[in-house]
Amino acid sequence: MTLTSTAASPDMLADVVVIGGGLVGSAVAYGLAREGARVTVLDEDDGGFRASRGNFGLVWIQGKGYGLSPYARWSRSSATRWPQLALALRDESGIDVALKQPGGFHFCFNDEELAERDKRLSTLQAELGDYPYQMLDAAEVRARIPQVGPAVIGASYTPMDGHVNPLKLLRALHTAMQARGVRLVSSERAQRIEPQAHGFVVHGKRGTYRAAKVVLAAGLGNRALAPFVGLDAPVAPNRGQVLVSERVAPFLHYPTLNVRQTDEGSLQFGDSMEEVGFDDFTTTHVLADIARRGVRAFPMLQHVRLVRMWAALRVYSPDGFPIYDQSQAHPGAFVVTCHSGVTLAAAHALRVAPWIMGAPMPGELPTFSARRFEHARELIPAH
Numbered sequence: 001m002t003l004t005s006t007a008a009s010p011d012m013l014a015d016v017v018v019i020g021g022g023l024v025g026s027a028v029a030y031g032l033a034r035e036g037a038r039v040t041v042l043d044e045d046d047g048g049f050r051a052s053r054g055n056f057g058l059v060w061i062q063g064k065g066y067g068l069s070p071y072a073r074w075s076r077s078s079a080t081r082w083p084q085l086a087l088a089l090r091d092e093s094g095i096d097v098a099l100k101q102p103g104g105f106h107f108c109f110n111d112e113e114l115a116e117r118d119k120r121l122s123t124l125q126a127e128l129g130d131y132p133y134q135m136l137d138a139a140e141v142r143a144r145i146p147q148v149g150p151a152v153i154g155a156s157y158t159p160m161d162g163h164v165n166p167l168k169l170l171r172a173l174h175t176a177m178q179a180r181g182v183r184l185v186s187s188e189r190a191q192r193i194e195p196q197a198h199g200f201v202v203h204g205k206r207g208t209y210r211a212a213k214v215v216l217a218a219g220l221g222n223r224a225l226a227p228f229v230g231l232d233a234p235v236a237p238n239r240g241q242v243l244v245s246e247r248v249a250p251f252l253h254y255p256t257l258n259v260r261q262t263d264e265g266s267l268q269f270g271d272s273m274e275e276v277g278f279d280d281f282t283t284t285h286v287l288a289d290i291a292r293r294g295v296r297a298f299p300m301l302q303h304v305r306l307v308r309m310w311a312a313l314r315v316y317s318p319d320g321f322p323i324y325d326q327s328q329a330h331p332g333a334f335v336v337t338c339h340s341g342v343t344l345a346a347a348h349a350l351r352v353a354p355w356i357m358g359a360p361m362p363g364e365l366p367t368f369s370a371r372r373f374e375h376a377r378e379l380i381p382a383h
């Protein structure tokens with residue numbers, strides 16, 4: 001499908017300009033290209049905040065959507081499409097993103113945690129029907145993961161969870177979308193968007209980009225861009241810190257919420273949730289807590305060497321759920337933003353992109369309009 005572009009100069013002709021080249025923008029751009037659109041992606045330079053380069057790599061379902069079951073449905077619809085995405089990326093980019101979906105464990109260290117977990121998952125199961133999960137006692141956990149330490153008194157397990165290599169995912173999306181003709185303009189910060197009669201002009205630091213549609217997928221940058229096109233994206237940063245060990249022989253064949261073994265053999269320990277504004281520095285006490293929790297779960301790891309650590313900023317809406325909207329004032333302008341861009345990559349490529357190109361909005365999405373925040377406007381902190 002090709003839309004009429006209002007481009008004044010041919011090199012800036014596109015059906016859609018996507019602002020942001022992280023996991024969200026790249027998944028959407030890749031999906032748009034699959035739909036046949038001519039796409040330009042603008043991505044700020046390395047000085048920008050990039051959750052996509054600092055995350056934990058889980059394709060995680062269990063527990064999500066407690067209090068808002070459409071989110072559970074939406075996340076699951078992405079997880080079930082993930083094998084299709086991984087296969088397509090491997091074929092089109094030559095990159096295996098190391099998707100594994102063996103199910104995931106959430107370890108509990110006391111009875112209260114175990115009871116809370118059961119309550120959460122049984123509520124979701126009652127609401128959703130098809131929502132497989134098991135509560136396991138210590139012996140049952142150890143039967144599946146013998147290396148678990150005595151501090152773990154039980155766990156929840158669902159077969160719905162998995163993980164990928166998130167850096168390979170970003171590279172695969174960039175490679176595959178460009179192979180399909182997407183133009184990626186790096187080191188280009190969109191500063192202003194001008195709605196016009198038949199499209200949009202995006203004014204960047206280095207150039208001007210015209211298209212019939214514009215998608216705001218700039219993570220934390222969406223907040224400033226949204227008002228130009230009558231949208232609202234009240235997102236704020238939430239810091240997460242992560243530790244990575246040297247490579248060890250494979251022993252952990254399931255992802256868990258706080259420890260996973262990557263396809264390359266290293267262990268990743270995560271991840272904190274901190275409201276500290278636009279500060280993406282690491283702190284020793286938080287990293288020490290993360291390491292302690294990891295060793296409590298797996299005492300055998302106490303002597304493993306840690307080789308890397310980092311912090312990155314999540315893109316958080318006031319209630320933590322995603323925002324998907326098309327502007328009522330300026331149809332053709334969309335915002336797509338969430339805090340689980342790895343998990344939702346398949347939904348963004350395979351369900352959100354067709355909607356942007358004119359297919360009906362996926363049934364789960366009306367719940368995620370930013371209009372839900374209107375009544376609480378005064379409670380949202382400004383950053």
Ligand SMILES: Cc1cc2nc3c(=O)[nH]c(=O)nc-3n(C[C@H](O)[C@H](O)[C@H](O)COP(=O)(O)OP(=O)(O)OC[C@H]3O[C@@H](n4cnc5c(N)ncnc54)[C@H](O)[C@@H]3O)c2cc1C
Nearest residue numbers: 022024044048051052056058190219221240339341342343
């Ligand atoms: C510690 C941590 C652990 C996480 N773990 C998981 C996990 O296990 N599973 C999961 O699903 N998710 C996880 N996430 C969340 C996931 O990483 C994010 O949801 C995802 O990366 C968001 O992608 P994004 O493209 O919206 O944002 P970003 O990665 O922040 O990308 C936004 C891009 O837009 C660019 N940009 C900003 N403003 C402009 C502008 N004006 N013009 C042009 N470009 C602009 C930026 O430079 C950046 O490249 C985690 C996040 C963190 C921080």
